[in-house]
Amino acid sequence: MTTLREIAWGSREYAQEVDLRYRLLREPLGLWFRATELEAEEHEQHFGVFEGRRLVACVVARDLGGGVAHLRQMAVDADRQGRGLGARLLSFAEERLAARGFREAVLHARETAVGFYAKAGYRVEGEPFEEVTLPHRRMRKSLTPR
Numbered sequence: 347m348t349t350l351r352e353i354a355w356g357s358r359e360y361a362q363e364v365d366l367r368y369r370l371l372r373e374p375l376g377l378w379f380r381a382t383e384l385e386a387e388e389h390e391q392h393f394g395v396f397e398g399r400r401l402v403a404c405v406v407a408r409d410l411g412g413g414v415a416h417l418r419q420m421a422v423d424a425d426r427q428g429r430g431l432g433a434r435l436l437s438f439a440e441e442r443l444a445a446r447g448f449r450e451a452v453l454h455a456r457e458t459a460v461g462f463y464a465k466a467g468y469r470v471e472g473e474p475f476e477e478v479t480l481p482h483r484r485m486r487k488s489l490t491p492r
Protein backbone atom coordinates (compact mmCIF):
# COMPACT_ATOMS: atom_id res chain seq x y z
CA MET A 347 0.00 0.00 0.00
CA THR A 348 1.27 3.49 -0.90
CA THR A 349 0.96 6.17 1.79
CA LEU A 350 2.13 9.78 2.02
CA ARG A 351 3.09 11.11 5.41
CA GLU A 352 5.44 13.32 7.36
CA ILE A 353 8.70 11.95 8.72
CA ALA A 354 9.95 12.80 12.20
CA TRP A 355 13.58 13.98 12.29
CA GLY A 356 15.79 11.43 14.06
CA SER A 357 13.32 8.53 13.59
CA ARG A 358 14.00 5.24 11.79
CA GLU A 359 12.05 6.64 8.85
CA TYR A 360 14.36 9.66 8.85
CA ALA A 361 17.34 7.28 8.62
CA GLN A 362 15.69 5.79 5.51
CA GLU A 363 15.21 9.30 4.17
CA VAL A 364 18.88 10.19 4.59
CA ASP A 365 19.86 6.92 2.91
CA LEU A 366 17.53 7.56 -0.04
CA ARG A 367 18.82 11.12 -0.46
CA TYR A 368 22.41 9.92 -0.22
CA ARG A 369 21.94 7.24 -2.86
CA LEU A 370 20.01 9.47 -5.27
CA LEU A 371 21.47 12.93 -4.77
CA ARG A 372 24.92 12.76 -3.17
CA GLU A 373 26.66 9.43 -3.86
CA PRO A 374 26.55 9.88 -7.66
CA LEU A 375 28.42 13.18 -7.16
CA GLY A 376 30.92 11.75 -4.67
CA LEU A 377 29.43 13.88 -1.88
CA TRP A 378 28.14 13.09 1.63
CA PHE A 379 26.16 14.94 4.30
CA ARG A 380 28.00 16.85 7.02
CA ALA A 381 26.80 16.10 10.56
CA THR A 382 25.93 19.78 11.07
CA GLU A 383 23.82 19.73 7.91
CA LEU A 384 21.70 16.84 9.21
CA GLU A 385 21.46 18.34 12.70
CA ALA A 386 19.98 21.53 11.23
CA GLU A 387 17.26 19.43 9.61
CA GLU A 388 15.63 18.93 13.01
CA HIS A 389 13.95 22.27 12.37
CA GLU A 390 12.73 21.37 8.89
CA GLN A 391 9.68 19.49 7.64
CA HIS A 392 10.15 16.09 6.03
CA PHE A 393 7.64 14.42 3.71
CA GLY A 394 7.73 10.90 2.32
CA VAL A 395 6.00 8.32 0.14
CA PHE A 396 5.99 4.81 1.59
CA GLU A 397 5.22 1.48 -0.01
CA GLY A 398 4.53 -0.56 3.08
CA ARG A 399 7.45 0.36 5.35
CA ARG A 400 9.80 1.18 2.49
CA LEU A 401 10.43 4.87 1.83
CA VAL A 402 10.40 5.39 -1.95
CA ALA A 403 10.34 9.21 -2.26
CA CYS A 404 11.04 12.22 -0.08
CA VAL A 405 11.29 16.00 0.02
CA VAL A 406 12.36 18.45 2.75
CA ALA A 407 10.99 21.95 3.44
CA ARG A 408 12.93 24.73 5.15
CA ASP A 409 11.20 27.81 6.56
CA LEU A 410 12.79 30.90 4.99
CA GLY A 411 10.50 33.25 6.91
CA GLY A 412 7.90 35.61 5.48
CA GLY A 413 5.63 32.72 4.48
CA VAL A 414 8.19 31.24 2.08
CA ALA A 415 9.25 27.57 2.16
CA HIS A 416 12.37 26.24 0.44
CA LEU A 417 11.70 22.76 -0.94
CA ARG A 418 14.88 20.75 -1.28
CA GLN A 419 16.35 17.25 -1.46
CA MET A 420 13.51 15.89 -3.62
CA ALA A 421 14.21 12.30 -4.60
CA VAL A 422 12.23 9.34 -5.94
CA ASP A 423 13.98 5.97 -5.76
CA ALA A 424 15.38 4.86 -9.11
CA ASP A 425 13.01 1.94 -9.60
CA ARG A 426 9.97 4.07 -8.73
CA GLN A 427 10.55 7.08 -10.99
CA GLY A 428 8.13 7.95 -13.76
CA ARG A 429 5.03 6.62 -11.98
CA GLY A 430 3.61 9.89 -10.72
CA LEU A 431 5.01 9.55 -7.18
CA GLY A 432 7.14 12.70 -7.40
CA ALA A 433 4.13 14.76 -8.50
CA ARG A 434 1.94 13.30 -5.72
CA LEU A 435 4.58 13.99 -3.08
CA LEU A 436 5.14 17.57 -4.22
CA SER A 437 1.40 18.23 -4.13
CA PHE A 438 1.13 16.66 -0.64
CA ALA A 439 3.99 18.78 0.72
CA GLU A 440 2.53 21.95 -0.83
CA GLU A 441 -0.89 21.28 0.73
CA ARG A 442 0.61 20.73 4.19
CA LEU A 443 2.75 23.87 3.88
CA ALA A 444 -0.17 25.98 2.65
CA ALA A 445 -2.28 24.73 5.59
CA ARG A 446 0.50 25.97 7.90
CA GLY A 447 0.40 29.43 6.40
CA PHE A 448 3.16 29.26 3.80
CA ARG A 449 2.24 31.38 0.79
CA GLU A 450 5.11 30.53 -1.54
CA ALA A 451 7.47 27.67 -2.32
CA VAL A 452 10.89 28.20 -3.85
CA LEU A 453 13.43 25.59 -4.91
CA HIS A 454 16.75 25.11 -6.66
CA ALA A 455 16.01 22.69 -9.49
CA ARG A 456 18.69 20.70 -11.19
CA GLU A 457 18.57 21.68 -14.85
CA THR A 458 17.54 18.08 -15.64
CA ALA A 459 14.49 18.35 -13.34
CA VAL A 460 13.21 21.80 -14.39
CA GLY A 461 10.57 20.19 -16.65
CA PHE A 462 9.22 18.14 -13.74
CA TYR A 463 8.71 21.21 -11.54
CA ALA A 464 7.36 23.27 -14.47
CA LYS A 465 4.59 20.67 -14.89
CA ALA A 466 3.75 21.17 -11.21
CA GLY A 467 3.34 24.94 -11.76
CA TYR A 468 6.79 26.26 -10.78
CA ARG A 469 8.26 29.11 -12.82
CA VAL A 470 11.95 29.72 -13.44
CA GLU A 471 13.40 32.98 -12.18
CA GLY A 472 16.86 34.46 -12.55
CA GLU A 473 19.93 33.07 -14.21
CA PRO A 474 21.34 29.51 -14.04
CA PHE A 475 23.81 28.86 -11.21
CA GLU A 476 25.94 25.99 -9.97
CA GLU A 477 25.22 23.96 -6.83
CA VAL A 478 26.72 20.59 -5.78
CA THR A 479 28.73 20.76 -9.06
CA LEU A 480 25.56 20.82 -11.24
CA PRO A 481 23.70 23.59 -13.13
CA HIS A 482 20.53 24.66 -11.30
CA ARG A 483 17.61 27.07 -11.79
CA ARG A 484 15.73 28.89 -9.08
CA MET A 485 11.96 28.26 -9.34
CA ARG A 486 8.94 29.61 -7.49
CA LYS A 487 5.24 28.83 -7.02
CA SER A 488 2.42 30.47 -5.08
CA LEU A 489 0.71 28.17 -2.60
CA THR A 490 -3.01 28.42 -2.13
CA PRO A 491 -4.71 26.90 0.90
CA ARG A 492 -7.54 24.45 0.08
Ligand SMILES: CC(C)(COP(=O)(O)OP(=O)(O)OC[C@H]1O[C@@H](n2cnc3c(N)ncnc32)[C@H](O)[C@@H]1OP(=O)(O)O)[C@@H](O)C(=O)NCCC(=O)NCCS
Binds near residue numbers: 459
Ligand atom coordinates in the same frame (compact mmCIF):
# COMPACT_ATOMS: atom_id res chain seq x y z
C1 LIG B 1 12.91 14.37 -10.78
C2 LIG B 1 12.07 13.40 -9.96
C3 LIG B 1 11.89 13.95 -8.55
C4 LIG B 1 10.67 13.25 -10.63
O1 LIG B 1 9.88 12.32 -9.89
P1 LIG B 1 9.05 11.19 -10.68
O2 LIG B 1 8.24 10.44 -9.70
O3 LIG B 1 10.02 10.40 -11.50
O4 LIG B 1 8.13 12.08 -11.62
P2 LIG B 1 6.55 11.85 -11.94
O5 LIG B 1 6.39 10.46 -12.46
O6 LIG B 1 5.74 12.24 -10.79
O7 LIG B 1 6.37 12.88 -13.13
C5 LIG B 1 5.36 13.90 -13.14
C6 LIG B 1 5.41 14.57 -14.50
O8 LIG B 1 6.69 15.20 -14.70
C7 LIG B 1 7.35 14.65 -15.83
N1 LIG B 1 8.76 14.51 -15.49
C8 LIG B 1 9.30 13.69 -14.56
N2 LIG B 1 10.64 13.86 -14.49
C9 LIG B 1 10.92 14.80 -15.41
C10 LIG B 1 12.15 15.42 -15.81
N3 LIG B 1 13.32 15.09 -15.24
N4 LIG B 1 12.08 16.37 -16.79
C11 LIG B 1 10.91 16.71 -17.37
N5 LIG B 1 9.71 16.18 -17.00
C12 LIG B 1 9.73 15.22 -16.05
C13 LIG B 1 6.69 13.31 -16.08
O9 LIG B 1 6.80 12.93 -17.43
C14 LIG B 1 5.26 13.59 -15.67
O10 LIG B 1 4.61 14.25 -16.71
P3 LIG B 1 3.05 13.98 -17.04
O11 LIG B 1 2.27 14.51 -15.86
O12 LIG B 1 2.80 14.76 -18.29
O13 LIG B 1 2.91 12.52 -17.20
C15 LIG B 1 12.71 11.99 -9.91
O14 LIG B 1 12.82 11.47 -11.21
C16 LIG B 1 14.07 11.95 -9.23
O15 LIG B 1 14.16 11.77 -8.02
N6 LIG B 1 15.15 12.06 -10.03
C17 LIG B 1 16.53 11.92 -9.49
C18 LIG B 1 16.87 12.94 -8.44
C19 LIG B 1 16.56 14.37 -8.85
O16 LIG B 1 16.90 14.82 -9.93
N7 LIG B 1 15.88 15.10 -7.93
C20 LIG B 1 15.52 16.48 -8.17
C21 LIG B 1 16.61 17.37 -7.68
S1 LIG B 1 16.21 19.07 -7.98
